[in-house]
Amino acid sequence: MVALGAAIAALACIGAGISIGLATGKAVEAVARQPEASQKITTTLVMGCALAEATAIYGLVIGILIIFFLK
Template sequence: MVWNELAVAAFAVIGAAIAMIGGGLGPAIGQGYAAGKGVEAVGRQPEAQSKIMTTMLLGQAVAETTGIYSLVVALLLLGIVNRIL
């Protein structure tokens, strides 16, 4: 019985790590790409800076939601570990 609980705890920790790696890496790459393209667009059309900045920030906020969801999943998995141990 103890082995099963430890196995569940170990897999929950591994799952939390995978959730944070997968959920943190994607938004980071996407936001960096969006920021780079936003700066590029402002360089081409400086007069449209406010519209470009607004659109870019909105896109980055939407991209960040996957990172937040993965953080919630990781915290829930670590809560399972805390309850088991």
């Protein structure tokens, strides 16, 4: 059961990877349509990716805590 709980917590990493990939693709499309707005788009993309990556790190930490402290 501990391994199952850790695996479910690790799903946050998968979700973050997918969301960062989708956000990057949309940002590239936006820059292709409006090159003059690339600075603003890049800033927004970096902030969004940082938030998604923080979610992945929280999921990883929770998974590690479940594995080592709930045995």
